[in-house]
Structure formats: C-alpha cells, structure tokens
Amino acid sequence: MILRLILGDQLNETHSWFGKSEDDVLYLMMEIIPEATYVRHHVQKLAGFFLAMRSFARTIESKGHHLFYIRLDDPENRQSFESNIKRVMTKFDITKIEYILPDEYRVDRLLADLSDRIDLPCSSVDSEHFLTRREDLGDFFASKKRMLMESFYRHLRKRDNILMDRQSPVGGQWNFDKSNRQTYDASIPIPPALEFDHTATEIIDMCRKMNINSFGYIEKDRFIWPIDRKQSLALLDYFLENGLPYFGSFQDAMSSESWSMFHSRLSFSLNTKMIHPGEVIQRTIDYVESSRKDIQMNQLEGFIRQILGWREYMRGIYWNLMPGFNDMNYFEHDRDLPKFYWDGQTKMNCMKQAICQSLYFAYAHHIQRLMITGNFALLAGVHPDQVDYWYLGIYIDAIEWVEKPNTRGMSQFADGGIIATKPYVSSANYIRKMSDYCAHCHYDHSKRAGERSCPFNSLYWHFYHRNRGKLEGNPRITMMYRVWDNMAEEDKRDIVQQAERYLMDLDAL
Ligand SMILES: Cc1cc2nc3c(=O)[nH]c(=O)nc-3n(C[C@H](O)[C@H](O)[C@H](O)COP(=O)(O)OP(=O)(O)OC[C@H]3O[C@@H](n4cnc5c(N)ncnc54)[C@H](O)[C@@H]3O)c2cc1C
Ligand code: SF4
Known part of the structure; x- marks a missing residue:
C-alpha cells in the first residue's frame, strides 16, 4: 500500500492525487504539537488550520479515498511527522511513501531528511498549486x-x-x-466583510488541553473565515461583486x-x-x-x-x-519588539488600529502591515527575527514562504535591497494622507519634536540620519538627504534628541 502524506497547507481537492480513489493508497493527515508551536500562533490561525484540515478530511473521505487522520489530542499521537509515519507503517502494509513538496524550507528539509532515514522508497510530487516552479x-x-x-x-x-x-x-x-x-x-x-459561521469551541478546548500557547481573540469561539473550497469560492465571488x-x-x-x-x-x-x-x-x-x-x-x-x-x-x-535569508539583518537592528505589538496598548492611534484589528481578526491589509506596523518596527530598529516572529504568528495567512520575503525583505529591508529598491519608511505625512488615524491620535502629526510630537516623524529622520552610510548612495534616497541637510542645525538636533528619547522607552509610546 502507498502512504501519501498531506500537510495542513495542502488542502487542494483538485490535485491529481484525488482524481480517482485507489484501494492501494492510504492518505495520512496529522495535527502535531511542533506545527502548532513553532511560533506562537493567533488563536484564529490555529482554529483555521485545524478546521480546514478536518473539513478537507471529510471531503476526500466522502469521495471514497482511504484516510488515516490523527487528531492533536489522540492518545496514540506521537507528535512528530516521523514517529506518526512509523506508527502508520507498522499498522498497515506500507510499501512506499509519497508526499507533496512542502512550501516551507523547514518542512522541506525535515521531509527530505526523513526520506533518507526511512527504510522504504520515498518520493515527492509537485503541489500543482503555483504558477511557477520554485527555481x-x-x-x-x-x-x-x-x-x-x-x-x-x-x-x-x-x-x-x-x-x-x-x-x-x-x-x-x-x-x-x-x-x-x-x-x-x-x-x-x-x-461589509463576508463572514462564515463556524464554531471553534472544540478546537480551542483541545488546544487548551494540550497546552498550546496562542494569543489574539476569537469572539464567542466564532470562526469567520472560509474552511473549504466552496466557501473560498463564495468569498471570491463576493469580492468580485463588491x-x-x-x-x-x-x-x-x-x-x-x-x-x-x-x-x-x-x-x-x-x-x-x-x-x-x-x-x-x-x-x-x-x-x-x-x-x-x-x-x-x-x-x-x-x-x-x-x-x-x-x-x-x-x-x-x-x-x-533560503536558508541564508534567515540571518539577513542589513541595518544590524537589535531592539526588542515593543510590548504593544502583543496587546495593542499604545497611544499611537495608527498602531493601535492596525494591531487591535489584527488581534481581533488575525488580519490586516497590505498597507497596514507595510506602512504602519512594519514601518514602525523598521524606524525603531527592531531585530528582524522578532519582527518575523510576530508576523508569522499573528496573521491567518502567515506561512513562512510568503511571510518572510514580505517581512524581512520588503518591509524591514533586511536583505539590503534585493526586493525593495529603497526602505518602505514614512513619517506621519503619508499615514495622515492615506488614513483617518491621525485625526483621533494622542500625538500631533504636524510636530517633529517636543511634547506629543508624532513618533513617526522624529524616528523617520533618525532612521535616515543613523543609516546614512548604508543609504546615501541609493539614488532613490538622495532627495531625502538633501532635505535633511537643508534643515536648520537646531531643528536637526531637536529631532535626533526627540527620537532618542522615544527609542529609550518604546513601550511607553
Ligand atoms: C510585513 C508583511 C507581511 C506579510 N505577510 C504575509 C503572509 O504571511 N501571508 C500572506 O499571504 N501575505 C502576506 N503579506 C502580503 C499581503 O499583505 C497579504 O497577502 C494580504 O494583505 C492578504 O490580504 P487579502 O487576501 O485581502 O489581499 P488582497 O489585497 O485582496 O490581494 C489579493 C491576493 O494577492 C496576494 N498578495 C497581495 N500582496 C502580496 C504580497 N506582497 N505577497 C504575496 N502575495 C500577495 C495574496 O494572495 C492576496 O490574497 C505580507 C505583507 C507585509 C507587508
Ligand atoms: S499622529 Fe503619528 S502616531 Fe498618531 S496616528 Fe498619526 S502617524 Fe500615527
């Protein structure tokens, strides 16, 4: 019998594997602690993956496929891909193992190593999902x-x-x-956002029982995201119309x-x-x-x-x-991520809005991620590992292959400009133009220094000032240095001092 492994982000009903049911094929899906804890996930992200996996399991079983599904709290669950595969091998007469190529480097290495160790032929197939190949x-x-x-x-x-x-x-x-x-x-x-109506109580209770540490909110255990193909297509149609x-x-x-x-x-x-x-x-x-x-x-x-x-x-x-991407830190940033990223408790209204909605919905749209939370982390010089860790945990869609290039690359410029031609940073000017946030903020968007001056303003100039050696040669930034150089010495000093005061206690902002 062939054992075919399906990972939690491989819920592709249209994959050629599922073209017809075959008696000599056993599919294997598993919920395991390392996947639920390699980063601290938002509670809705945990709920979403487990609900969607279970829904997918029901779908393929209803189409006649044989499936062995291991739940997180199954007493027989050995909590690793390898140990669970070995357990299934002893239970069934498995002669070959097949898996769909993972999208994450970490899992790709793990399965490649496992294939080398297991005493059976192992092979991989394409996910048939992307429009281009990895290379x-x-x-x-x-x-x-x-x-x-x-x-x-x-x-x-x-x-x-x-x-x-x-x-x-x-x-x-x-x-x-x-x-x-x-x-x-x-x-x-x-x-209005189209919401689906799933109850996640069973999953949340199970995660609690298994000591899976999560954060964020899920109101009344109601999960609003699509968990199957039909709902996903309904969301697409709703988007097209509205x-x-x-x-x-x-x-x-x-x-x-x-x-x-x-x-x-x-x-x-x-x-x-x-x-x-x-x-x-x-x-x-x-x-x-x-x-x-x-x-x-x-x-x-x-x-x-x-x-x-x-x-x-x-x-x-x-x-x-990959894997060198993991260590890139062009600006050598080393500050800790401020605490308010985890609870939204900040006087900066733009940050409060973007973070709180992420805690409530496990979602923020691109510009909130890039020009609010990402912008602030870059201006404040937060270590990219900590920025990655937060983005990878908080968003419902966060899987490393797409999270890392967006966060470490595009947003934090930690790759030194492979993805972005210049750092995506802005002062309050941009935020005020593109949102209504500044109108209801404790800070004054028009002030660069002094009481209640917007932190984005002084941190913005401080960022350029402290990184001059790394950025001055970039033709897309020359103009900013010209503006800075033309400022009165006194103004420049006030801005730098203000930024340094803010940087000394980011948690208080
Ligand atoms: C710091 C940062 C972190 C991010 N982390 C993730 C992540 O973990 N997972 C993720 O899927 N996206 C990530 N993005 C990209 C983008 O913000 C999200 O894809 C988008 O906000 C998802 O919402 P949507 O489906 O409503 O997108 P829409 O705005 O409706 O766009 C449609 C689709 O286009 C794709 N898309 C759009 N922008 C990007 C992009 N920059 N990179 C890749 N795909 C894109 C997505 O699949 C998205 O669903 C990140 C962006 C930034 C700046
Ligand atoms: S004033 Fe500054 S901190 Fe407040 S919302 Fe505007 S940009 Fe954000």
Missing part, C-alpha cells in the same frame, strides 16, 4: 542585475497570455499603480471604519491551497468581461498583479534566498 525566478533573473517584481510579472503576463493583446498589455500599460494610491472617498460605501470595482483605487487606503476595506481576504484560502491562483485570475477576468459594471482597468490589473505578480515573485524570492 523559475532564479533562472529568470540569472543574468540580470536586479530581481525586480515588475520584470517577473511582465514575463508571466506574456508567458500565460494574461491581460495581453498579442505582445502588448491590454489598456496600453503594464502597470496602473499610479491610479492605485487614492485616499478613501467616504461617499463610496465599503462592503470589492473589485474599487480594489485598485483604494488598495493603499486605510480607514478606521473598516478592517478589510475593498480587499479580497483570499490569502488564507489561497495559502492553504483550497483555491488555485490560476482559477482566481481566470474567474476575475471572466467576471469583468461578462459584468455589466464598468470595471476599470486599474482595478482589474491591480488585483491580477497581486496574485500573478507579487505572490509568485515572493515565493520565488524565498526559495532563491
């Missing part, structure tokens, strides 16, 4: 100086004929990013009125592979072509770029830079 990005950029997302994205648009009119991009432009930086226009109603018409325009906008704005919230469904990126792209294009709504090109292209461009690019970068 495609490295191959594509082999002879190029920079690994720019935009070049890889254009290559994939041409390769797969997506939004193309022969050799030219539909709409005459590859990228509509310039139209996608609008501030939220309050006359346009934000669609979010897509304004997606691109307000992609970067933040408002205390809404935690999800016009975003799709499809990342959990995609990262667990309940849905396929190719089908999301095709369904989106079909929707726009058949819709009577006049959906502008900047909305459509903006969304396709996230899936076809950023998602595939980040995965390729991950495989290209």
Whole structure:
C-alpha cells in the first residue's frame, strides 16, 4: 500500500492525487504539537488550520479515498511527522511513501531528511498549486542585475497570455499603480466583510488541553473565515461583486471604519491551497468581461498583479534566498519588539488600529502591515527575527514562504535591497494622507519634536540620519538627504534628541 502524506497547507481537492480513489493508497493527515508551536500562533490561525484540515478530511473521505487522520489530542499521537509515519507503517502494509513538496524550507528539509532515514522508497510530487516552479525566478533573473517584481510579472503576463493583446498589455500599460494610491472617498460605501459561521469551541478546548500557547481573540469561539473550497469560492465571488470595482483605487487606503476595506481576504484560502491562483485570475477576468459594471482597468490589473505578480515573485524570492535569508539583518537592528505589538496598548492611534484589528481578526491589509506596523518596527530598529516572529504568528495567512520575503525583505529591508529598491519608511505625512488615524491620535502629526510630537516623524529622520552610510548612495534616497541637510542645525538636533528619547522607552509610546 502507498502512504501519501498531506500537510495542513495542502488542502487542494483538485490535485491529481484525488482524481480517482485507489484501494492501494492510504492518505495520512496529522495535527502535531511542533506545527502548532513553532511560533506562537493567533488563536484564529490555529482554529483555521485545524478546521480546514478536518473539513478537507471529510471531503476526500466522502469521495471514497482511504484516510488515516490523527487528531492533536489522540492518545496514540506521537507528535512528530516521523514517529506518526512509523506508527502508520507498522499498522498497515506500507510499501512506499509519497508526499507533496512542502512550501516551507523547514518542512522541506525535515521531509527530505526523513526520506533518507526511512527504510522504504520515498518520493515527492509537485503541489500543482503555483504558477511557477520554485527555481523559475532564479533562472529568470540569472543574468540580470536586479530581481525586480515588475520584470517577473511582465514575463508571466506574456508567458500565460494574461491581460495581453498579442505582445502588448491590454489598456496600453503594464502597470496602473499610479491610479492605485487614492485616499478613501467616504461617499463610496465599503462592503461589509463576508463572514462564515463556524464554531471553534472544540478546537480551542483541545488546544487548551494540550497546552498550546496562542494569543489574539476569537469572539464567542466564532470562526469567520472560509474552511473549504466552496466557501473560498463564495468569498471570491463576493469580492468580485463588491470589492473589485474599487480594489485598485483604494488598495493603499486605510480607514478606521473598516478592517478589510475593498480587499479580497483570499490569502488564507489561497495559502492553504483550497483555491488555485490560476482559477482566481481566470474567474476575475471572466467576471469583468461578462459584468455589466464598468470595471476599470486599474482595478482589474491591480488585483491580477497581486496574485500573478507579487505572490509568485515572493515565493520565488524565498526559495532563491533560503536558508541564508534567515540571518539577513542589513541595518544590524537589535531592539526588542515593543510590548504593544502583543496587546495593542499604545497611544499611537495608527498602531493601535492596525494591531487591535489584527488581534481581533488575525488580519490586516497590505498597507497596514507595510506602512504602519512594519514601518514602525523598521524606524525603531527592531531585530528582524522578532519582527518575523510576530508576523508569522499573528496573521491567518502567515506561512513562512510568503511571510518572510514580505517581512524581512520588503518591509524591514533586511536583505539590503534585493526586493525593495529603497526602505518602505514614512513619517506621519503619508499615514495622515492615506488614513483617518491621525485625526483621533494622542500625538500631533504636524510636530517633529517636543511634547506629543508624532513618533513617526522624529524616528523617520533618525532612521535616515543613523543609516546614512548604508543609504546615501541609493539614488532613490538622495532627495531625502538633501532635505535633511537643508534643515536648520537646531531643528536637526531637536529631532535626533526627540527620537532618542522615544527609542529609550518604546513601550511607553
Ligand atoms: C510585513 C508583511 C507581511 C506579510 N505577510 C504575509 C503572509 O504571511 N501571508 C500572506 O499571504 N501575505 C502576506 N503579506 C502580503 C499581503 O499583505 C497579504 O497577502 C494580504 O494583505 C492578504 O490580504 P487579502 O487576501 O485581502 O489581499 P488582497 O489585497 O485582496 O490581494 C489579493 C491576493 O494577492 C496576494 N498578495 C497581495 N500582496 C502580496 C504580497 N506582497 N505577497 C504575496 N502575495 C500577495 C495574496 O494572495 C492576496 O490574497 C505580507 C505583507 C507585509 C507587508
Ligand atoms: S499622529 Fe503619528 S502616531 Fe498618531 S496616528 Fe498619526 S502617524 Fe500615527
């Protein structure tokens, strides 16, 4: 009998493994303590993975597949991939082991080592999920100086004929990013987030019983994210109808009125592979072509770029830079992550909003992650390991292959500029322009120093000042140094002193 291992983020019903049921195949799924504790996960993330895994198990069993499912609190659970596989090998007449290639480096190494040790033939198959192979990005950029997302994205648009009119991009432009930086226009109603209604009590009780340490909230044990393919497709359809018409325009906008704005919230469904990126792209294009709504090109292209461009690019970068990526710390940052990242107790309203909604929903949209919490951590010089640890735990969609390039690379510039051409930092100016947060803040967005001056302002200049040696040569930053150099000496001194006071006690901000 062949034993086929399915990991918790491999819930892909459309994988060719499940084409027809075979009597000589036994599928194995397991919930194990190391996977629930390699980082401190948000309680909704734990609930989401276990609920979705159990739902997937029911689905494949209903299709006639043989499955051995090990629950976390099963007294027979040996709590590791290897020991559980060995236990199943003794129970059934297993002659061969197969697994789907994992997306995380840690698990990839673990299964490769296990294959070497186990006394049976072991082989792996592709996940059939991504639009590119692990090594495609490295191959594509082999002879190029920079690994720019935009070049890889254009290559994939041409390769797969997506939004193309022969050799030219539909709409005459590859990228509509310039139209996608609008501030939220309050006359346009934000669609309420589509919520599903699952109870997570059993999972939460089980995690408690097994001493799994988590954080974050789950109101009345109600889990609102999709846990199967059908619900994931319903969320996609809801997004197309309600979010897509304004997606691109307000992609970067933040408002205390809404935690999800016009975003799709499809990342959990995609990262667990309940849905396929190719089908999301095709369904989106079909929707726009058949819709009577006049959906502008900047909305459509903006969304396709996230899936076809950023998602595939980040995965390729991950495989290209691992395992060395883990140790990158370009600015040699070493401060601790402030305590308020874990409880949202800060006087900075932008941080409070982004962190509290993450604690309540295990979700923040891209600009909240990049330009609020990520921006602050970078300005404050927090060690990238601690920043990674927080991002990997708190978000429902956080799996290392996509979390790390976004956090350590894009947001913290710890790779020294492989992903981003300059650090994503900003003062209060940007936050005030793109959100309503500053209007209700203890701090004054217009002040750079002195009582109640916004910490983002002094920390912003302090960041450039202290990192001059590493950044001055970057042509995209020259302008900022010119502004700094033209400031009065007294102002510069006040700003630096203010930043140093704030840095001495970040927890008090
Ligand atoms: C510091 C930081 C950490 C992040 N950590 C994660 C993470 O752990 N897991 C994760 O899936 N995304 C991560 N992202 C990327 C992005 O923020 C999320 O994919 C997005 O917010 C998910 O919400 P959504 O589904 O509503 O996305 P939408 O805005 O609706 O976008 C649609 C889809 O495009 C894809 N996408 C968009 N941006 C990116 C990106 N930069 N990288 C990869 N895919 C992208 C996602 O699959 C997303 O579901 C991170 C970004 C930053 C700045
Ligand atoms: S004033 Fe500063 S701290 Fe307050 S919300 Fe604005 S940017 Fe954030």
